[in-house]
Amino acid sequence: MGIFSFLKRQKTQREQEPEVSAPLEAKLSRTRSKFRDNLLDFMLGNKPINADLLEELESQLIMADVGIEATARVMSVLNRQVSRSEVGDSTALRQALQLELVKLLTAVEQPLEIPDSDSPFVILVVGVNGSGKTTTIGKLAKQLQDGGKSVMLAAGDTFRAAAVEQLQTWGERNNVPVISQGSGADSASVIFDAVQSAKARGIDVLIADTAGRLHTQNNLMEELQKVKRVIGKLDPTAPHETLIVLDGGTGQNALNQARQFHETMQLTGMVVTKLDGTAKGGVIFAIAEHLGLPIRFIGVGEKVEDLEVFEAERYVNALVSGS
Numbered sequence: 001m002g003i004f005s006f007l008k009r010q011k012t013q014r015e016q017e018p019e020v021s022a023p024l025e026a027k028l029s030r031t032r033s034k035f036r037d038n039l040l041d042f043m044l045g046n047k048p049i050n051a052d053l054l055e056e057l058e059s060q061l062i063m064a065d066v067g068i069e070a071t072a073r074v075m076s077v078l079n080r081q082v083s084r085s086e087v088g089d090s091t092a093l094r095q096a097l098q099l100e101l102v103k104l105l106t107a108v109e110q111p112l113e114i115p116d117s118d119s120p121f122v123i124l125v126v127g128v129n130g131s132g133k134t135t136t137i138g139k140l141a142k143q144l145q146d147g148g149k150s151v152m153l154a155a156g157d158t159f160r161a162a163a164v165e166q167l168q169t170w171g172e173r174n175n176v177p178v179i180s181q182g183s184g185a186d187s188a189s190v191i192f193d194a195v196q197s198a199k200a201r202g203i204d205v206l207i208a209d210t211a212g213r214l215h216t217q218n219n220l221m222e223e224l225q226k227v228k229r230v231i232g233k234l235d236p237t238a239p240h241e242t243l244i245v246l247d248g249g250t251g252q253n254a255l256n257q258a259r260q261f262h263e264t265m266q267l268t269g270m271v272v273t274k275l276d277g278t279a280k281g282g283v284i285f286a287i288a289e290h291l292g293l294p295i296r297f298i299g300v301g302e303k304v305e306d307l308e309v310f311e312a313e314r315y316v317n318a319l320v321s322g323s
């Protein structure tokens with residue numbers, strides 16, 4: 001069983017216990033209310049479907065940050081179903097909508113698989129400052145450790161002294177080794193050291209933090225490319241995952257950031273954080289439509305367990321289902 005299938009199972013078991021943290025519906029309450037109050041309530045009560053209703057649905061999807069293209073894709077399917085009389089009233093339309101939203105996200109639902117191997121699985125974590133990178137690294141490391149993997153961290157955000165300290169403090173508290181050379185060091189050199197050390201110590205997973213800001217955007221992209229090249233010298237198959245952390249609360253900006261990083265770094269996965277504190281969780285649909293990159297996890301709070309393996313159906317249900 002893959003590590004994240006294991007984590008999913010652990011989570012299901014936790015959910016059956018009474019004192020568990022709030023369900024996803026509650027954590028996504030802001031986005032949920034945007035979807036439900038604005039988007040779905042007008043469809044309640046078996047209203048007949050007419051052009052006005054479809055138009056209203058379309059503009060509500062856009063207002064819920066689903067994005068123009070993803071909205072267009074969903075609406076074209078719904079319009080077709082209505083014109084073929086496959087969907088007859090607003091209740092059926094609501095169900096059809098839910099199904100289309102799930103389809104959109106299922107395309108990017110692909111949990112991170114970490115194979116058993118002799119050499120460390122290297123996860124390079126990128127993203128702008130404040131997106132939740134360090135917090136996500138901490139949560140991920142702890143979950144992996146709880147799942148039986150040995151983990152090491154590389155403090156590659158050498159541009160910001162506080163980032164190195166934050167990672168070190170976290171590592172000490174959680175018994176996870178952190179490789180660092182202090183602030184101002186060469187990020188690629190720190191991460192190179194860390195990969196060597198992880199290999200030597202037989203570590204299963206190395207998670208490398210990187211800078212989210214340098215003097216210029218070009219500098220940042222050049223540094224990140226250098227980091228990638230240097231890792232490849234020690235293991236041509238590494239990094240095995242280049243993961244971008246995006247702050248879901250920044251809506252459309254998150255999408256633009258992902259595009260920029262993807263161009264230079266050929267991302268292999270995404271984490272969308274802070275979906276608990278925002279009404280813009282609909283942006284996940286736009287991200288899925290535009291980038292087509294796997295969403296590995298979502299961040300829905302500050303606790304370790306608030307990093308969840310992304311599941312399309314669960315996410316959509318949390319936004320639209322129930323009374």
Ligand SMILES: Nc1nc2c(ncn2[C@@H]2O[C@H](COP(=O)(O)OP(=O)(O)OP(=O)(O)O)[C@@H](O)[C@H]2O)c(=O)[nH]1
Nearest residue numbers: 129130131132133134135273274277299300301302
């Ligand atoms: N509510 C909520 N807060 C989060 C989540 N993820 C991160 N945060 C908070 O967001 C803030 C920024 O997170 P960091 O992990 O420090 O962000 P970073 O990208 O590493 O940014 P720097 O540390 O500035 O490089 C912190 O206060 C975190 O606790 C989340 O999923 N939900």
